[in-house]
Amino acid sequence: MCKKSFLILLMFFGTTVLIKAQSASYLGPQVGWYKAADADNSKFMIGGAFRTKLSPGFGLEGSINYRQEEYNHGDVTVTSWPVMVTALLYPMNFLYGAIGVGWYNTAFDYKPTILGLGASNQTEQKFGWHFGAGVQFPLSENNDNPNTILTADLRYVFLNYDFQKMPGASDLKSDFVILNIGLLFHL
Numbered sequence: 001m002c003k004k005s006f007l008i009l010l011m012f013f014g015t016t017v018l019i020k021a022q023s024a025s026y027l028g029p030q031v032g033w034y035k036a037a038d039a040d041n042s043k044f045m046i047g048g049a050f051r052t053k054l055s056p057g058f059g060l061e062g063s064i065n066y067r068q069e070e071y072n073h074g075d076v077t078v079t080s081w082p083v084m085v086t087a088l089l090y091p092m093n094f095l096y097g098a099i100g101v102g103w104y105n106t107a108f109d110y111k112p113t114i115l116g117l118g119a120s121n122q123t124e125q126k127f128g129w130h131f132g133a134g135v136q137f138p139l140s141e142n143n144d145n146p147n148t149i150l151t152a153d154l155r156y157v158f159l160n161y162d163f164q165k166m167p168g169a170s171d172l173k174s175d176f177v178i179l180n181i182g183l184l185f186h187l
Helices: 002-020
Strands: 024-036 043-055 058-071 076-092 095-110 122-138 148-158 176-186
Touching (some): 024 058, 043 148
Antiparallel strands (some): 024 043, 043 058, 058 076, 076 095, 148 176
């Protein structure tokens, strides 16, 4: 598991260096608010993103985040490190559509009372996909190649966790909606 995570991070940053040489690239922190369909509460998420605009109408984003949520009144805590790759389609310079995939390295931690009923703590890797739309605004006077940009988008993520080991939870849905805000700095 650790070797896989390291390999993905290495590929992510290696791709970042190659793309940087070809286009305007940005790197910076992201925060998000998300709510999974059947999670107990909405939560905040933190992470970072790399974004590059390859042409006036097309860009790419890679992001790594940390998120944690509870299901079934706290019977299970789900912790995930999503690594996402997103294509950005710009019909206008400040407006974009987003579609992409994510790899979710996820840990399921059950309460001791649930562990006694046959469930077991586990870690799994799962793929999901997402789509959405957003805006980005330059925070400097040079609109063509600004030093800093502010991004905000709304995405819907299709991700179905397998809760079948937890009694009574096989119908829980884990798809989620996320509102991301990022502050990205020109590289």
